[in-house]
Amino acid sequence: MSETLKNKYQVCEEIGRGRFGTISRVFCPITQASFACKSIDKRLLTDPTDRECLENEPKIMTLLSPHSNIVQIHDMFESEDTLQLILELCQPYTLYDQILQPGLSESKAASYVQQITSGLAHCHRFGIVHRDIKPDNIFFDFRGKLKIGDFGSATWLGELGTVDGLVGTPYYVAPEVVMGRAYNEKADVWSAGVVLYVMLAGVPPFYGETAEEIFEAVLRGNLRFPTRIFRSVSAEAKDLLRKMICRDVSKRLSAEQVLRHPWILNGGETTSMD
Structure with a gap:
C-alpha cells in the first residue's frame, strides 16, 4: 500500500479478489466513512489491452460519477507497481x-x-x-x-x-x-x-x-x-x-x-x- 493511501485511510479486511488484485474495505477517520479499495497489481498486466483498460477505468468512472445506478469513485492513488481506486462500498453480495x-x-x-x-x-x-x-x-x-x-x-x-x-x-x-x-x-x-x-x-x-x-x-x-x-x-x-x-x-x-x-x-x- 502506498503511504499516500495509508495517510488518509485505514486498511481493513479483504472483501474480494479479481484477476489483477484485491478489494479491501478501507475507513476514512476524517469523514468516518468506509469505502472499497480496488488495488490492482500493474505488474500482472502483460496484455496491452488490459493495460489500456486499467488506464481507462478511473477516467471513465470519474466521468460517470455521480449516478444513482453506478458505483461511484471517490479517490485514486498510483505508484509504479500499483493502482488503487477508492470506490463506493456496496453490500457483500451481488x-x-x-x-x-x-x-x-x-x-x-x-x-x-x-x-x-x-x-x-x-x-x-x-x-x-x-x-x-x-x-x-x-x-x-x-x-x-x-x-x-x-x-x-x-x-x-x-x-x-x-x-x-x-x-x-x-x-x-x-x-x-x-x-x-x-x-x-x-x-x-x-x-x-x-x-x-x-x-x-x-x-x-x-x-x-x-x-x-x-x-x-x-x-x-x-x-x-x-x-x-x-x-x-x-x-x-x-x-x-x-x-x-x-x-x-x-x-x-x-x-x-x-x-x-x-x-x-x-x-x-x-x-x-x-
Missing part, C-alpha cells in the same frame, strides 16, 4: 447472489432491469460501453439500490461510434462481439437482456459445456421460452426480452428505449399471458 434465490417476481425483475438500463443509458450518453454486464458486476448499495460496477473492460466508442475486441463473459456476450465485428453500445443491451432472462428463468438463454459451445449457441441466437419455465411469465416480459436479445442490432432496443417499454413503465405489474 445481483448474482440475489437471483440464485427462487421466486423472483416480475415486478422485482422489472425494477432491477430499470435500474441497470438507467445506468447503461447514462454510460451510453457519454459514449461509453461497459462490455461486461452480468449479474456478478451488479452490486447493491446499503439502501438496496442497484449499482453497475467493474468498469475494467469499459471503453469509449470510437469516431465511427463503434469499438471492437472480444470482451465480456460467454453467457452474456452479444453475437456481433463474438463474430469479431465492430459493435456499438447496444452490445450492453443484449447483455442486460440476458440478465433479465436469467432473472425470470433461472437459466441463461444460450449455454454449452465450454466457452466455444456457448459462443456457438449465442451465434445461432435461437431465443426460446420453454413452457415449463415461462408458463407464468407475462407476454410483455417476453416481448421486452425479444427486443433486447435481438440478433439484428438495428432492431434491438437502445437502453433509453428499454426504459420506455410498457413492462418497465408498469413496473412488471401485468396480468396478460401468451
